[in-house]
Amino acid sequence: MRLPGTRYQEHGWEQVRKLLGHCSLQAFRRLEMHQIVDAGQHAALLDCYTDAVAAALRAGARSARAEAEGNSYGDSVYELSLSLLFELQAQPAFWLAFAAAVAVEHARSGAFWLDAAAEGVMRKKVNDMYAGLRDKVDADNYIVTTGRDCSPNKIYTYRMLDTAYREIAGLFADWQQHAEQVGAILGRTIEGSPIETRQMKSIGGCKAEWIIRWSESQERYAGSPGPLHTKSKRFASLKNSPEKIAAMLAEIGDYEELSANMDRADDWSGDAGEAALWLEDYWRVIGESEQSVAQDEDRILPESAEDGEADLADDVADDAADGAAGQEPGFDAHDLAVEQSLAGALSLPPRYLELARAAQEAGSWALRILGGESLPIRLAVYQKLLGAADDTYPEAWLDPATGELPTLQQLAALDQISMPTLRKRRNEAIDKLYAANTAPAK
Template sequence: MRLPGTRYQEPGWEEVRKLLGQCSLALLRAARLTLGLDDYVDGMARQLRAQRRSARAQASGNSYGDSVLELALALVYELRARAADWDALCAALAAEGDGIADALLRKKANDMYALLRDKVDADNYQAACGRPCSPNRIYAYRMLDTAYGEIARLFAGWEQHRAQVGAILGRAIDGGVPIEVRQLRAIGDCRPEWLLRWSETLERYTGTIGPLHTRSKRFASLKTSPDKIGAMLREIGEYEALSANRDHDWLQDLDDASVWMEDYWRVLQAAGDATPGPDRILEAREDEFAPADDEQAAPAPDDLPDAAADAGRQARLETIAATVSLPPGYMLAAARAEDRQSWAARTMAGDGLAVRLAVYARLLGPDDDSFPDAWRDPASGELPTMQQLAALAEVSLPTLRKRRDAAIARLQAATLLKGG
């Protein structure tokens, strides 16, 4: 059963229950039923982790990928926040005395965890949906999901269970496959009247009383409310369909991409050793961004300082470069290696070299093949990190990020202007 926020599902819960019962029995017997809550939780965590390599612990606990061990540990830790459940278990064990049988001890521990499971799932459901939900309602969802599974099993083997299936459908089955058997494809297709009749037939065909026909008042409201049953079945079905994560919509895209790649490689192989001609597209783009004859050239970046006038700043930059594990003279060598007549450099002429390097790293990645060696950090073979560039620019890291983002925005605006 899948519902928003819930994690404990019936197929995996059986293994979670057995693992918790096994560890609880061993721990409580060893401590002679005298553990406090904190000691019990810590001891259970150790017991469960000791079982982490067992087949049961590693088994799948639900359809979301959680293992039995993960679900069991989560429930044990939840017990710290719900001391009343632990107190109820202690009271039940005290009433039985020291001579309590192992089977009864395990059952009482499992009953505590079953109640705790419903409380946890109910709280998570409310947090996910914003709708009120009690532990009893979560238990009712589980019962309906289990009932649907039984009905689907009977429908699948309708020939062997002809009489019971006929009782569920409310009519005798004569001839071939009943149309309802073909119509039942998911829980949302299950009709409330089928579920009510299924519960009624259990005592006749299996000897056990159906969940909707016991003396318990837990499902009393459902027995007289088929509309409520139908709404709950549809809710389970709708969320299961929503969360199934089937990639049917992407299969066609996958096929199209595969065919495109096959065509691409076929064309390349057919070309053989043919010499490719000039790249007209790149030439057109370069012409587009080239400055017009009457366009005043933007001022060149001022990252190449006059050595005599700015010797102090150069010495300071060399010291900073050494502190961030860059070679001395890094800024001077990087500035000399930059193509200052490129469109990007002219557009960002007002920004420092550190900002421009940050822009290039952001747009092209830190290890683009077009970067000159003088720009790269010898230790990594990539552009310096943002922390290194911020130190070289003598600004804080947030300030460098703001300047980098502003420069990228100007580049994008200039690109749109050129394109317009």
């Protein structure tokens, strides 16, 4: 299932879940797990857990499961797993809920994590933790992308409807073997090949009443109630709201159609697409032309967004070529070691961030405006405004393997944030530059 901003709702989630579960079990064997029953140790144990799982993920980064496709945007299972692990530190409530669940089991069974036969119990609790975090992360990114309210429960509902559609599609495809249930779904007796089984080409063509009737028919034909007809109150109101179901089905269908040609994790406009690069080059040429015309007269501040971004790209290009600078404050040996470990996991030189940070002049215009942003965010800004490859970039900024700036996926991992969060912060940083570039002179 595809929805704006989401990354964990597609086919690769099962492999992400299994990889995180496997690495978590490895980490638990090395941790002082008895500390999990002590609330005062939860924060420290989370740090140790994150480091241990990250190390296990990096050690298996070249395995078939880790390199498998995680979603239709180009994120691998390894990349999605690492991003979700880092999100756990940013949203520790899910770790605390996991610790509480383990403590309850410990009260019943003692140190059950020491029993190899109980690994399944521990893995189930890890799965629950990451499943909740997954939906929270995707719901937050959906809000950022669309500006519309969303909750983890609503993401769960979208996924339920998508699953229901696929179940119905399977019944329609094999309607001769399931004629009675297909008739129950369509609300009529089947006589001959039903035209609906040929007309429904996507989830956008699935009708809300079919979902409701399918759920109602499940107990009779599949042996257990459908999701809208269980004793749970999660979807109780939805079975009486076909208009809500129809709107959610249409949204999934519309976005899947819109994004059908996406083959990498990027903006809808395609940050690295040829059209975007051409447009950025166009803005820059226009800016250079206007500067030439204005050499003998006072420059008028740009009135259009295109002109403003052209000037902004020129300013950024000047800053990129300015030279070397010192280390950003606030870094110690541990921070540098973490940076080197992350860079190595992304096939970048171990000292990539350290050297790239030193290759930008401390007093540059862009750095003065974006001094509070991390280096990966600033590099994402340059990539957006100038493209992945530009003659003004210092060599230390480039990935030796490509001769270009790291991809947005690499930059997000370096910054230990998700892809949608990186794009949100990058766009906010560009807004800051644009505002500073168009502000009236004092």
